[in-house]
Amino acid sequence: MAQQWLDDDQQRTWRSWLTVAELLPRTLDAQLQRDAGISHAAYVVLAMLSESPDRSRRMSDLARRANQSQSRLSHTIARLEERGWVRRERAAEDGRGNRAVLTDAGWDVVRAAAPGHAAAVRDALFASMTSEQTRVVGEALDAVLERLDPDRSLRVEYDGPEGQSSE
Amino acid sequence: MAQQWLDDDQQRTWRSWLTVAELLPRTLDAQLQRDAGISHAAYVVLAMLSESPDRSRRMSDLARRANQSQSRLSHTIARLEERGWVRRERAAEDGRGNRAVLTDAGWDVVRAAAPGHAAAVRDALFASMTSEQTRVVGEALDAVLERLDPDRSLRVEYDGPEGQSSE
DNA sequence: TGTGCTCACTTGACACTGCAAGCGAAGCTC
DNA sequence: GAGCTTCGCTTGCAGTGTCAAGTGAGCACA
Numbered sequence: 001m002a003q004q005w006l007d008d009d010q011q012r013t014w015r016s017w018l019t020v021a022e023l024l025p026r027t028l029d030a031q032l033q034r035d036a037g038i039s040h041a042a043y044v045v046l047a048m049l050s051e052s053p054d055r056s057r058r059m060s061d062l063a064r065r066a067n068q069s070q071s072r073l074s075h076t077i078a079r080l081e082e083r084g085w086v087r088r089e090r091a092a093e094d095g096r097g098n099r100a101v102l103t104d105a106g107w108d109v110v111r112a113a114a115p116g117h118a119a120a121v122r123d124a125l126f127a128s129m130t131s132e133q134t135r136v137v138g139e140a141l142d143a144v145l146e147r148l149d150p151d152r153s154l155r156v157e158y159d160g161p162e163g164q165s166s167e
Numbered sequence: 168m169a170q171q172w173l174d175d176d177q178q179r180t181w182r183s184w185l186t187v188a189e190l191l192p193r194t195l196d197a198q199l200q201r202d203a204g205i206s207h208a209a210y211v212v213l214a215m216l217s218e219s220p221d222r223s224r225r226m227s228d229l230a231r232r233a234n235q236s237q238s239r240l241s242h243t244i245a246r247l248e249e250r251g252w253v254r255r256e257r258a259a260e261d262g263r264g265n266r267a268v269l270t271d272a273g274w275d276v277v278r279a280a281a282p283g284h285a286a287a288v289r290d291a292l293f294a295s296m297t298s299e300q301t302r303v304v305g306e307a308l309d310a311v312l313e314r315l316d317p318d319r320s321l322r323v324e325y326d327g328p329e330g331q332s333s334e
Numbered sequence: 335t336g337t338g339c340t341c342a343c344t345t346g347a348c349a350c351t352g353c354a355a356g357c358g359a360a361g362c363t364c
Numbered sequence: 365g366a367g368c369t370t371c372g373c374t375t376g377c378a379g380t381g382t383c384a385a386g387t388g389a390g391c392a393c394a
Contacts, residue, residue: 005285010293013305017292018211020308021188022234023315026352039380044185060342067189072381074344079380096342096389118172125184126177128314133307138180140300141187147295148190193382206350226373239351241374246350263359263372 024124031120036113041068043117045076046085046102046110055102058091062100085109191291198287203280208235210284212243213252213269213277222269225258229267252276 006014029040044066049055063073077100080086085106091097173181196207211233216222230240244267247253252273258264
Protein backbone atom coordinates (compact mmCIF):
# COMPACT_ATOMS: atom_id res chain seq x y z
CA MET A 1 0.00 0.00 0.00
CA ALA A 2 3.01 2.23 -0.20
CA GLN A 3 2.28 2.39 -3.89
CA GLN A 4 1.56 5.79 -5.38
CA TRP A 5 -1.63 5.84 -7.35
CA LEU A 6 -1.23 9.47 -8.29
CA ASP A 7 2.01 11.34 -8.74
CA ASP A 8 2.86 14.32 -6.57
CA ASP A 9 1.51 16.98 -8.89
CA GLN A 10 -1.67 15.03 -9.36
CA GLN A 11 -2.14 14.65 -5.63
CA ARG A 12 -1.64 18.32 -4.99
CA THR A 13 -4.02 19.24 -7.78
CA TRP A 14 -6.59 16.73 -6.59
CA ARG A 15 -6.58 18.07 -3.06
CA SER A 16 -6.90 21.63 -4.27
CA TRP A 17 -9.69 20.64 -6.61
CA LEU A 18 -11.63 19.05 -3.78
CA THR A 19 -11.32 22.10 -1.62
CA VAL A 20 -12.24 24.60 -4.31
CA ALA A 21 -15.10 22.42 -5.47
CA GLU A 22 -16.43 22.58 -1.93
CA LEU A 23 -15.79 26.23 -1.19
CA LEU A 24 -16.67 27.96 -4.43
CA PRO A 25 -20.26 26.72 -4.80
CA ARG A 26 -20.84 27.42 -1.14
CA THR A 27 -19.64 31.00 -1.61
CA LEU A 28 -21.72 31.62 -4.70
CA ASP A 29 -24.80 29.97 -3.25
CA ALA A 30 -24.51 32.09 -0.14
CA GLN A 31 -24.23 35.27 -2.20
CA LEU A 32 -27.24 34.45 -4.36
CA GLN A 33 -29.27 33.30 -1.39
CA ARG A 34 -28.51 36.47 0.50
CA ASP A 35 -29.01 38.91 -2.37
CA ALA A 36 -31.74 37.23 -4.40
CA GLY A 37 -33.10 34.40 -2.29
CA ILE A 38 -32.34 31.67 -4.81
CA SER A 39 -29.88 28.81 -5.20
CA HIS A 40 -27.25 28.79 -7.87
CA ALA A 41 -29.02 25.96 -9.71
CA ALA A 42 -32.20 28.03 -9.80
CA TYR A 43 -30.29 31.07 -10.97
CA VAL A 44 -28.78 29.17 -13.88
CA VAL A 45 -32.24 28.04 -14.93
CA LEU A 46 -33.67 31.56 -14.75
CA ALA A 47 -30.67 33.02 -16.57
CA MET A 48 -30.95 30.43 -19.29
CA LEU A 49 -34.63 31.16 -19.78
CA SER A 50 -33.99 34.89 -19.85
CA GLU A 51 -31.72 34.36 -22.83
CA SER A 52 -34.02 32.04 -24.71
CA PRO A 53 -36.38 32.94 -27.55
CA ASP A 54 -39.74 33.89 -26.02
CA ARG A 55 -38.06 33.46 -22.66
CA SER A 56 -39.07 29.82 -22.77
CA ARG A 57 -37.66 26.37 -23.45
CA ARG A 58 -38.69 22.76 -23.53
CA MET A 59 -38.00 21.07 -20.21
CA SER A 60 -35.60 18.50 -21.64
CA ASP A 61 -33.65 21.14 -23.53
CA LEU A 62 -33.44 23.30 -20.45
CA ALA A 63 -32.31 20.36 -18.36
CA ARG A 64 -29.43 19.60 -20.70
CA ARG A 65 -28.32 23.19 -20.94
CA ALA A 66 -28.60 23.86 -17.24
CA ASN A 67 -26.76 20.68 -16.41
CA GLN A 68 -29.58 19.09 -14.47
CA SER A 69 -31.32 15.76 -14.71
CA GLN A 70 -34.90 15.88 -15.91
CA SER A 71 -36.19 14.99 -12.51
CA ARG A 72 -34.12 17.64 -10.81
CA LEU A 73 -35.22 20.26 -13.28
CA SER A 74 -38.82 19.27 -12.73
CA HIS A 75 -38.41 19.91 -9.01
CA THR A 76 -36.52 23.14 -9.62
CA ILE A 77 -39.21 24.45 -11.94
CA ALA A 78 -41.90 23.43 -9.49
CA ARG A 79 -40.24 25.55 -6.82
CA LEU A 80 -39.82 28.49 -9.19
CA GLU A 81 -43.44 28.13 -10.24
CA GLU A 82 -44.60 28.38 -6.64
CA ARG A 83 -42.84 31.69 -6.39
CA GLY A 84 -44.43 32.90 -9.58
CA TRP A 85 -41.20 33.28 -11.53
CA VAL A 86 -41.83 30.57 -14.08
CA ARG A 87 -44.90 28.87 -15.44
CA ARG A 88 -45.39 25.66 -17.39
CA GLU A 89 -47.16 25.36 -20.72
CA ARG A 90 -48.03 22.26 -22.70
CA ALA A 91 -45.78 22.25 -25.76
CA ALA A 92 -47.78 23.05 -28.86
CA GLU A 93 -45.53 20.92 -31.05
CA ASP A 94 -45.71 17.79 -28.90
CA GLY A 95 -48.46 17.12 -26.39
CA ARG A 96 -46.15 15.08 -24.18
CA GLY A 97 -43.76 17.93 -23.62
CA ASN A 98 -43.80 21.04 -21.45
CA ARG A 99 -42.26 24.42 -21.93
CA ALA A 100 -40.96 26.42 -19.01
CA VAL A 101 -41.76 30.10 -19.47
CA LEU A 102 -40.12 32.93 -17.54
CA THR A 103 -42.71 35.33 -16.11
CA ASP A 104 -42.20 39.08 -15.85
CA ALA A 105 -41.56 38.70 -12.15
CA GLY A 106 -38.94 36.06 -12.92
CA TRP A 107 -37.34 38.32 -15.45
CA ASP A 108 -37.03 41.05 -12.86
CA VAL A 109 -35.40 38.64 -10.44
CA VAL A 110 -32.71 37.62 -12.92
CA ARG A 111 -32.03 41.16 -13.95
CA ALA A 112 -31.63 42.20 -10.37
CA ALA A 113 -29.44 39.29 -9.43
CA ALA A 114 -27.14 39.17 -12.44
CA PRO A 115 -24.67 41.96 -11.70
CA GLY A 116 -24.06 40.88 -8.13
CA HIS A 117 -23.60 37.30 -9.14
CA ALA A 118 -21.24 38.18 -11.94
CA ALA A 119 -19.19 40.23 -9.52
CA ALA A 120 -19.09 37.31 -7.10
CA VAL A 121 -17.82 34.96 -9.78
CA ARG A 122 -15.16 37.37 -10.86
CA ASP A 123 -14.14 38.05 -7.32
CA ALA A 124 -14.12 34.45 -6.12
CA LEU A 125 -12.57 32.82 -9.14
CA PHE A 126 -11.06 35.01 -11.80
CA ALA A 127 -9.57 37.70 -9.63
CA SER A 128 -7.11 35.07 -8.42
CA MET A 129 -6.06 33.79 -11.83
CA THR A 130 -3.88 35.29 -14.52
CA SER A 131 -5.29 35.31 -18.03
CA GLU A 132 -2.82 32.61 -18.95
CA GLN A 133 -4.03 30.41 -16.09
CA THR A 134 -7.62 31.08 -17.05
CA ARG A 135 -6.93 29.91 -20.57
CA VAL A 136 -5.04 26.77 -19.58
CA VAL A 137 -7.60 25.80 -16.96
CA GLY A 138 -10.34 26.20 -19.52
CA GLU A 139 -8.54 23.98 -21.98
CA ALA A 140 -7.83 21.36 -19.35
CA LEU A 141 -11.45 21.29 -18.22
CA ASP A 142 -12.59 20.92 -21.80
CA ALA A 143 -10.27 17.95 -22.23
CA VAL A 144 -11.72 16.40 -19.09
CA LEU A 145 -15.24 16.99 -20.37
CA GLU A 146 -14.44 15.48 -23.70
CA ARG A 147 -13.66 12.22 -21.96
CA LEU A 148 -16.26 12.42 -19.20
CA ASP A 149 -19.16 13.17 -21.48
CA PRO A 150 -18.16 12.60 -25.10
CA ASP A 151 -21.62 13.08 -26.56
CA ARG A 152 -22.26 16.25 -24.59
CA SER A 153 -25.42 14.96 -23.01
CA LEU A 154 -24.98 17.70 -20.45
CA ARG A 155 -23.37 20.99 -21.19
CA VAL A 156 -23.83 24.36 -19.61
CA GLU A 157 -24.74 26.69 -22.39
CA TYR A 158 -25.72 30.01 -21.04
CA ASP A 159 -23.66 33.08 -21.58
CA GLY A 160 -22.29 33.40 -18.11
CA PRO A 161 -23.28 34.93 -14.82
CA GLU A 162 -24.07 38.31 -16.28
CA GLY A 163 -27.25 37.05 -17.81
CA GLN A 164 -26.70 38.90 -21.06
CA SER A 165 -30.02 39.60 -22.58
CA SER A 166 -31.03 39.74 -26.16
CA GLU A 167 -32.04 43.36 -25.83
CA MET B 168 -27.01 44.90 -20.45
CA ALA B 169 -24.84 44.28 -23.49
CA GLN B 170 -21.96 44.83 -21.11
CA GLN B 171 -19.49 42.02 -20.72
CA TRP B 172 -18.90 41.10 -17.13
CA LEU B 173 -16.44 38.37 -17.98
CA ASP B 174 -14.15 38.27 -20.97
CA ASP B 175 -14.40 35.47 -23.51
CA ASP B 176 -11.79 33.22 -21.97
CA GLN B 177 -13.34 33.66 -18.57
CA GLN B 178 -16.77 32.79 -19.87
CA ARG B 179 -15.56 29.67 -21.59
CA THR B 180 -13.66 28.61 -18.51
CA TRP B 181 -16.64 29.35 -16.28
CA ARG B 182 -19.02 27.25 -18.36
CA SER B 183 -16.57 24.37 -18.44
CA TRP B 184 -16.02 24.65 -14.72
CA LEU B 185 -19.74 24.45 -14.05
CA THR B 186 -20.12 21.35 -16.15
CA VAL B 187 -17.12 19.52 -14.75
CA ALA B 188 -18.07 20.50 -11.22
CA GLU B 189 -21.41 18.82 -11.85
CA LEU B 190 -20.24 15.76 -13.73
CA LEU B 191 -17.09 14.76 -11.89
CA PRO B 192 -18.55 14.39 -8.39
CA ARG B 193 -21.50 12.56 -9.86
CA THR B 194 -19.15 10.11 -11.59
CA LEU B 195 -17.03 9.51 -8.51
CA ASP B 196 -20.01 9.23 -6.21
CA ALA B 197 -21.59 6.69 -8.51
CA GLN B 198 -18.42 4.61 -8.60
CA LEU B 199 -18.01 4.61 -4.82
CA GLN B 200 -21.68 3.94 -4.26
CA ARG B 201 -21.64 1.02 -6.63
CA ASP B 202 -18.37 -0.54 -5.47
CA ALA B 203 -18.34 0.29 -1.77
CA GLY B 204 -21.77 1.59 -0.90
CA ILE B 205 -20.59 4.95 0.39
CA SER B 206 -20.64 8.57 -0.70
CA HIS B 207 -17.50 10.43 -1.61
CA ALA B 208 -17.80 12.59 1.50
CA ALA B 209 -17.91 9.46 3.65
CA TYR B 210 -14.98 7.98 1.79
CA VAL B 211 -12.84 11.02 2.43
CA VAL B 212 -13.62 10.81 6.14
CA LEU B 213 -12.76 7.12 6.32
CA ALA B 214 -9.59 7.61 4.30
CA MET B 215 -8.50 10.44 6.52
CA LEU B 216 -9.05 8.39 9.63
CA SER B 217 -7.17 5.47 8.13
CA GLU B 218 -4.11 7.68 7.81
CA SER B 219 -4.34 9.21 11.25
CA PRO B 220 -2.40 8.17 14.34
CA ASP B 221 -4.43 5.50 16.18
CA ARG B 222 -6.82 5.71 13.26
CA SER B 223 -8.64 8.43 15.13
CA ARG B 224 -9.06 12.19 15.18
CA ARG B 225 -10.88 14.89 17.04
CA MET B 226 -14.14 15.78 15.32
CA SER B 227 -13.22 19.38 14.68
CA ASP B 228 -9.83 18.44 13.25
CA LEU B 229 -11.42 15.84 11.04
CA ALA B 230 -14.04 18.32 9.87
CA ARG B 231 -11.43 20.82 8.80
CA ARG B 232 -9.30 18.26 7.02
CA ALA B 233 -12.22 16.57 5.30
CA ASN B 234 -13.62 19.86 4.19
CA GLN B 235 -16.88 19.55 6.05
CA SER B 236 -18.69 21.76 8.50
CA GLN B 237 -18.88 20.43 12.03
CA SER B 238 -22.56 19.77 11.69
CA ARG B 239 -22.13 17.91 8.46
CA LEU B 240 -19.32 15.82 9.88
CA SER B 241 -21.43 15.00 12.89
CA HIS B 242 -24.15 13.66 10.59
CA THR B 243 -21.62 11.81 8.46
CA ILE B 244 -20.04 10.14 11.47
CA ALA B 245 -23.46 9.24 12.83
CA ARG B 246 -24.22 7.38 9.62
CA LEU B 247 -20.84 5.65 9.59
CA GLU B 248 -21.36 4.72 13.22
CA GLU B 249 -24.66 3.04 12.41
CA ARG B 250 -22.84 0.87 9.93
CA GLY B 251 -20.21 0.00 12.48
CA TRP B 252 -17.31 1.57 10.61
CA VAL B 253 -16.55 4.33 13.07
CA ARG B 254 -17.19 4.85 16.76
CA ARG B 255 -17.09 7.93 18.94
CA GLU B 256 -15.05 8.34 22.11
CA ARG B 257 -15.01 11.18 24.60
CA ALA B 258 -11.69 12.95 24.16
CA ALA B 259 -9.39 12.25 27.11
CA GLU B 260 -7.69 15.63 26.83
CA ASP B 261 -10.87 17.69 26.77
CA GLY B 262 -14.16 16.45 28.11
CA ARG B 263 -16.11 18.56 25.67
CA GLY B 264 -14.57 16.97 22.62
CA ASN B 265 -15.08 13.70 20.80
CA ARG B 266 -12.75 11.55 18.83
CA ALA B 267 -13.90 9.58 15.81
CA VAL B 268 -12.21 6.18 15.72
CA LEU B 269 -12.06 3.91 12.70
CA THR B 270 -13.11 0.36 13.52
CA ASP B 271 -11.56 -2.72 11.98
CA ALA B 272 -14.60 -3.12 9.78
CA GLY B 273 -14.19 0.49 8.66
CA TRP B 274 -10.54 -0.11 7.93
CA ASP B 275 -11.45 -3.03 5.69
CA VAL B 276 -13.93 -0.89 3.81
CA VAL B 277 -11.37 1.80 3.03
CA ARG B 278 -8.76 -0.70 2.01
CA ALA B 279 -11.18 -2.39 -0.33
CA ALA B 280 -12.47 0.84 -1.82
CA ALA B 281 -9.18 2.70 -2.27
CA PRO B 282 -7.76 1.17 -5.44
CA GLY B 283 -11.00 1.40 -7.38
CA HIS B 284 -11.55 4.97 -6.32
CA ALA B 285 -8.00 5.98 -7.18
CA ALA B 286 -8.43 4.44 -10.59
CA ALA B 287 -11.68 6.34 -11.07
CA VAL B 288 -10.00 9.65 -10.21
CA ARG B 289 -7.14 8.98 -12.56
CA ASP B 290 -9.46 7.91 -15.29
CA ALA B 291 -12.00 10.68 -14.91
CA LEU B 292 -9.63 13.57 -14.33
CA PHE B 293 -5.95 13.04 -14.88
CA ALA B 294 -6.10 10.78 -17.89
CA SER B 295 -7.37 13.78 -19.82
CA MET B 296 -4.73 16.27 -18.70
CA THR B 297 -1.10 16.63 -19.62
CA SER B 298 1.35 16.92 -16.76
CA GLU B 299 1.82 20.55 -17.66
CA GLN B 300 -1.91 21.18 -17.46
CA THR B 301 -2.07 19.31 -14.17
CA ARG B 302 0.61 21.55 -12.72
CA VAL B 303 -0.88 24.81 -13.97
CA VAL B 304 -4.39 23.86 -12.85
CA GLY B 305 -3.04 23.01 -9.41
CA GLU B 306 -1.31 26.37 -9.13
CA ALA B 307 -4.39 28.22 -10.31
CA LEU B 308 -6.62 26.42 -7.81
CA ASP B 309 -4.19 27.22 -5.02
CA ALA B 310 -4.30 30.87 -5.97
CA VAL B 311 -8.09 30.75 -5.85
CA LEU B 312 -7.99 29.07 -2.46
CA GLU B 313 -5.58 31.62 -1.12
CA ARG B 314 -8.19 34.26 -1.75
CA LEU B 315 -11.32 32.28 -0.94
CA ASP B 316 -10.05 30.99 2.37
CA PRO B 317 -6.93 32.87 3.41
CA ASP B 318 -6.70 31.37 6.87
CA ARG B 319 -7.20 27.82 5.59
CA SER B 320 -10.16 27.16 7.82
CA LEU B 321 -10.98 24.31 5.49
CA ARG B 322 -8.38 22.38 3.64
CA VAL B 323 -8.40 18.85 2.34
CA GLU B 324 -5.39 17.17 3.80
CA TYR B 325 -5.46 13.54 3.06
CA ASP B 326 -2.99 11.91 0.75
CA GLY B 327 -5.27 11.28 -2.15
CA PRO B 328 -7.71 8.64 -3.24
CA GLU B 329 -5.29 5.80 -2.72
CA GLY B 330 -5.64 6.01 1.02
CA GLN B 331 -1.95 5.47 1.58
CA SER B 332 -1.53 3.83 4.89
CA SER B 333 1.23 4.11 7.39
CA GLU B 334 1.99 0.44 7.11
C1' DT C 335 -59.56 0.93 -33.60
C1' DG C 336 -56.91 -1.35 -30.56
C1' DT C 337 -52.71 -3.06 -28.60
C1' DG C 338 -48.31 -2.22 -27.17
C1' DC C 339 -44.11 0.45 -27.29
C1' DT C 340 -41.57 4.62 -26.56
C1' DC C 341 -41.02 9.31 -25.07
C1' DA C 342 -41.29 13.48 -22.06
C1' DC C 343 -42.14 14.44 -17.92
C1' DT C 344 -43.74 14.10 -12.97
C1' DT C 345 -44.05 12.23 -8.53
C1' DG C 346 -42.81 10.23 -4.00
C1' DA C 347 -39.65 8.30 -0.92
C1' DC C 348 -35.35 8.74 0.85
C1' DA C 349 -30.38 10.62 1.52
C1' DC C 350 -27.46 14.46 2.30
C1' DT C 351 -26.48 19.29 3.60
C1' DG C 352 -26.72 23.83 5.92
C1' DC C 353 -28.54 26.64 9.51
C1' DA C 354 -29.90 27.78 13.90
C1' DA C 355 -30.79 26.37 18.34
C1' DG C 356 -29.41 23.47 22.19
C1' DC C 357 -26.39 21.16 25.60
C1' DG C 358 -22.87 20.07 28.71
C1' DA C 359 -17.87 20.78 29.79
C1' DA C 360 -14.10 24.30 30.37
C1' DG C 361 -12.36 28.45 31.59
C1' DC C 362 -12.71 32.93 33.34
C1' DT C 363 -13.58 36.54 37.11
C1' DC C 364 -14.78 38.04 41.27
C1' DG D 365 -17.11 28.38 44.14
C1' DA D 366 -21.02 30.88 41.80
C1' DG D 367 -22.18 32.80 37.86
C1' DC D 368 -20.80 34.07 32.95
C1' DT D 369 -19.01 33.25 28.71
C1' DT D 370 -16.91 30.40 25.41
C1' DC D 371 -15.99 26.00 23.20
C1' DG D 372 -16.91 21.57 20.98
C1' DC D 373 -20.19 19.10 19.43
C1' DT D 374 -25.04 17.40 18.43
C1' DT D 375 -29.76 17.81 17.05
C1' DG D 376 -33.97 19.05 14.42
C1' DC D 377 -35.74 20.93 10.51
C1' DA D 378 -36.15 22.70 6.06
C1' DG D 379 -34.26 22.70 1.37
C1' DT D 380 -32.34 20.30 -2.43
C1' DG D 381 -30.80 16.22 -4.97
C1' DT D 382 -31.21 11.23 -6.65
C1' DC D 383 -33.46 7.07 -7.95
C1' DA D 384 -37.20 4.33 -9.34
C1' DA D 385 -41.82 4.00 -10.40
C1' DG D 386 -45.84 6.19 -12.49
C1' DT D 387 -48.68 8.87 -16.06
C1' DG D 388 -50.37 10.08 -20.23
C1' DA D 389 -49.43 11.49 -25.10
C1' DG D 390 -47.53 9.97 -29.51
C1' DC D 391 -46.55 6.36 -32.76
C1' DA D 392 -46.46 1.77 -35.31
C1' DC D 393 -48.58 -1.83 -37.05
C1' DA D 394 -52.24 -5.18 -37.55
